[in-house]
Amino acid sequence: MTHPGAHAAQHPDKIAALLAGTGERVTYAELEDRSVRLANVLREAGLRRGDVVALLSENNLRVFEVYWAAMRSGLYITAINHNLVAEEVGYIVEDSGASALIVSAGKADVAKAVLATGVSPGLRLSYDGVVDGFSSYEAALAAASDVAPDDQPHGAPMLYSSGTTGRPKGVRPPLPPVQFTEMGDPLVGLISKAFGVGPETVYLTPAPIYHAAPLRWCGAVHAHGGTVVMMRRFDAVGALEAIGTHRVTHAQFVPTMFVRMLQLPQEQRDAADISSLRVAVHAAAPCPVEVKQAMIDWWGPILVEYYGATEGNGLTMTDSATWQTKPGTVGRPILGVLHICDDDGTELPVGETGAVYVERDIVPFEYHNDPEKTRAAQHPEHETWTTLGDIGHLDEDGFLYLTDRKSFMIISGGVNIYPQETENVLALHPAVHDVAVIGLPDPEMGERVTAFVQPRAGVATGPELGQEIIDFVKSRIAGYKAPREVRFVDDLPRTETGKLVKGELKKRYA
Template sequence: MYPGTHAATAPDRVAAQLLDTGEQLTYGTLEEQSVRLANVLRDAGLRRGDVVALLTDNDLRAFVVFWAALRTGCYITSINHNLAPEEVAYIVDDSGATALIVSANKAEVAEKVLAATPNVRLRLAFGGAVGGFDSYEDVLAAASDVAPADQPHGMPMLYSSGTTGRPKGVRPALPDAQITDVGDPMMALLVKSFGMTPDTVYLSPAPLYHAAPLRWCAAVQAGGGTVLVQRKFDAEGCLGAIQEHRVTHAQFVPTMFVRMLQLPDEVRSGYDVSSLKLAVHAAAPCPVEVKQRMIDWWGPILVEYYGATEGNTMTMVDSPTWLRKPGTVGKPAIGVLHVCDDEGRELPVGEDGAVFVEREGIVFTYHNDPEKTKAGQHPDHENWTTLGDIGHVDDDGFLFLTDRKAFMIISGGVNIYPQETENVLALHPAVHDVAVIGLPDPEMGEYVAAFVQPQQGVVTGPDLEAEIITFVKSRIASYKAPKAVRFVDSLPRTETGKLVKGELKRGVLAAEGG
């Protein structure tokens, strides 16, 4: 369950390749470099339970740092490289990191972080010089390539994407295991459930700082497969990579599906995607019609899961099951589901409420934030935890997500979940991207407002606004349709496709003096 196993038998097999440059990392090199870096960490005084922070764009050396930290018994905290210096410094400081490894591509941010992170005692930079950091390449070249006899298993300590506030760190308990053992239960689940083998060719078009891409890539390497990394998602480039490299597994978010479906028919049909055995998607609810079109195009190979950085649950559903139950995110592979009202009382089957997950003996905590930890727990059951999502289960125990509680709009006393409206709007031919939020209304409390990024070349104005509103009303209840449509050049999204609605709403209210 770690790359050294495969380095011993197939050192020249490619563990990872950066598609943009063709650069490759073999299992032999990954093993040697992660051993050297692990020795550097130990020589710097890092031990089991310490934290290694990583700030980089999509770079193959991220995997070296990941496995070096894990084989030292450390936590690895990969940081969103798009954050401002003060936000990066907050995570480094909050995590308690004593080692910070950065890419020279992020030199400007890294240098500004130095003064605000006094607890960091090991600073390394790869790919070029960064002021205040030692050369990663020089330090590794001078380090021992002999693996220590004791290699306690570390874990990822990752921060949530922070779409509704400041990022929250999740610090899991360290396993009582060596790196050669099965120490990370989530990684073991991914390898077992999704068939990661030496024949796996996995396409990762998402940022490696995010929990899902990082852990999925690590799971592929634990299983001995090859990871193909894109620096940034490109719809047609993704199809080209699948065809050229005969990709067997890939992971997407619904926004990526929409972008591929928006390509002209002749472009989409020009690529051979028959090598795909499994197309996994998560991160946000996928509109039913979007998923149906993807299955019509790629076949019944889509597998959806619902989970989060917190790791409190993971539901899964394959295409044949989903086709029988459109819209479901599946049954839990981890934990027991409970749907509760605002007072914590369990609701009957079919009723929407807060989704809690019960896990015996396991409670996730937000690092250094007992208030947020408490807010994520059921009032009467400490080991029932919630991510803030609203949904219901059906008679067969399948979960259907409605939206996040924080995004709910209350208009005239009626609860409106913007995800449902967004799902409809995403299918309008003039819409490239969309976000729906509630804005203040003196009579109704809030009204439904849609922010639309139009397709290139589309003429916007009152006629298109009316057309879009009518389009929504023809598909769902009128009260869920936007009262107003505003056309924008772009919308705030994370690199994993999540809408940062808090940022959008704050900007609108500030501009309007609300």
Template sequence: DDSAALARVLHDAGLRPGDVVALLSDNAPEALVVLWAALRSGLYITAINHHLTADEAGYIVSDSGARALIASAALSELAAPVGAGLPLRLAFGGDIEGHGCFEEALAMAGPRLTEQPCGAVMLYSSGTTGFPKGIQPELPGRSVEEPGDPIVAIAKALYGIDGSDIYYSPAPIYHAAPLRWCSMVHALGGTVVLAKRFDATATLAHIERYRVTVTQMVPTMFIRLLKLDADIRTRHDLSSLRAVIHAAAPCPVDAKQAMIDWLGPIIYEYYSSTEAHGMTFIDSPDWLAHPGSVGRSVLGVLHICDDDGLESPVGEVGTVYFERDALPFRYLNDPEKTAGAQHPDHPTWTTVGDLGRVDADGYLYLADRKSFMIISGGVNIYPQEAENALALHPAVLDVAVIGVPDPEMGERVKAVVQLAEGVCESDELAQELIEHTRSRIAHYKAPREVEFIEELPRTPTGKLVKGKLR
């Protein structure tokens, strides 16, 4: 009822199918109301990372063409300066300057809309230039009540999601997987339990308390759970769990094996992307037979291609493409980047730049990730943003930002700095550079350590050879 009321409010504010509603929220139930209001109005919903700066969030609101912004009062400092001049700005859970009251708007909403065209999720993923890119799928072209969503069908077929399931979502709702999974579970009649944030001990208590049947995590969460004392891990009744799903980042083989040993063969993995251009899937028995694999394709036809676009032989590493019947997405306002994701000879084959190989049985093994991208705690971080910020510091002559192995986060952000002439390295300067970066971009994108070197490796044409730094 609340999402139907909000759909009416958005309609009365002038939003029509194809328009964008932006969301700035922590893990609050109202976020799912906004999600479903968009999905039943033919709108795109753009959930924004609330760890961004106001300028970064404002860029996304502007670039997306959003005509409405709905924000949590818990994020008032971030939300207040964002989206001024939009036809509609609403705040829930309290007041935000320049925003109307979400709860009052719903209470005063007109009758339910008679037509409910299905909307879609349009999230932003940082580009290698440092500017976020909107990933825009085609609108489904059907009513929200009609079947036909391939992701929902996959969730039902592979995981058996139905109205009896209780899904526990511990990850931030602004990420693609948590947002889409919450919508899928709701679409299939299940119940969603939103955690404000991930805490390993609290997660086990919540699973027991709410009799959780399905949850999704990233490998960093697995590692934190495994590091709990044995008495904590055995204190709670986890017998309700029937599916623990993971994705978002490579999972260390030993960690996954330990999770299976602990919880049994209920660990499932899929490989996909924010672009949702394809998907692989693997369950525990298959993974035990093919350790390290991310499974076989369940959405799209998998192709591994060499640098010339030719299909690679079995077992050889190449670029991972998924073939679909039509182009599954475009990068908003960036036709060049969209074209770069397409195979040169097959426009409906798309890639996000990952490298991998396929064995004789069709199982995919990832060999690398998008060039230079850092995955820390399941979050994609593009080094260019930190490099751009550090390059402005007077002590820096040249800089490269890379990911280095981290036993808990998978990778952590590290800056490798060539100092300007006459500048001496010191621990104090390293900390100053970290703080300098944090003052300009979101903290999680900033380096956690700095190494000083005499000269960065570059080719005669000026191209940075990051492989030599790893």
């Protein structure tokens, strides 16, 4: 069974999703009924296989109705970062070629401003309230047929990259050549086999639902008949409370979330009930070794790490036991074949650092409306080998270790420095709440390794602490990787999934 309708037929009153801390919930019967009705609304509006539905919403249970309506209609769903301004949202709606735009009334101001820019898809619906220029989502569903069409081609997400280095680009995968009732998303089978997801799963998603992992994992949990527990937004105390209250079995985090939970007072951590948790998945960024070991010491060997991306070109995985024998690895591939190559595309020997390519038997994705960027992500000689700009190496057993993004590399005095290594050292320094390391222009060295530190509450900053931080790094890794300068800041620019927006830092301080 790979879709909500199959589970609704057997367990109509089972909770498909709930919103932590609010009491809001949707059953499988309700999810099936509403996704069928919305699919009929979209079809009546003229949308056909390969068309795009854009969605602008905060974390909201209605998102799953839109997702499954698209999945059963052969449509692409483009969930948009709800923190973007109107011009940015308008760009994605226009670039994606969206035929429909569905918005939450909580984003009414941005939605109205998007229409004011001249971007106006033919079908516009708003839920949970009135938005000027949009018709009522609830009224449209109430008037629609509750009978599923005979032809239900499988859809897919078409999501936009986070845009930390420029305009976001849509990642457009091939649509599965199957019906909605058939297996169309490889993630559905993968999370069952590799992560133990099934009908008894209670899955906590604390991250923004517009990102690839939260959206697709929630869909895959529904395909298996599990229950999704959605948080409005992540906070360390709230996440721990949700695990205990809802008896969460599986949860997914990013390393920054681990750091925030580890920074809680010991008495709060000791009081947290995590006894139901069987698997804690983490991804999105390399996890500092000390942070991960601290989480394993606290939660037990239940952490499972994977390395993947919105582009869906491949996947690696490692469990806690394996990771402890190879600290720092992001695992071996469970989808695709890994190659490490130099700047010319020549494959490098085991242990040497270079660009991480993933080989598939097809071209796994294209960047929508950007053939140049699509080609740039492909190997010079093999178009089915793709890279996302990550740097790393393989060991003799085929385990991958990530160094950093190539675009973040600092060249100081002719030496390549990967700031992730320095950031990892400082992640659990007792005075550091958050840290980012970048290269700033330097007349002598070309670039100067600079650490931007957001101190923990109550910590007094000054030259003494700055020197302590520099010495701390030098005591753990090579001195040339240590910052030559430490700047204290009130906050650092991060996406909601914890990724540092280093381009913004450079704009501010270069």
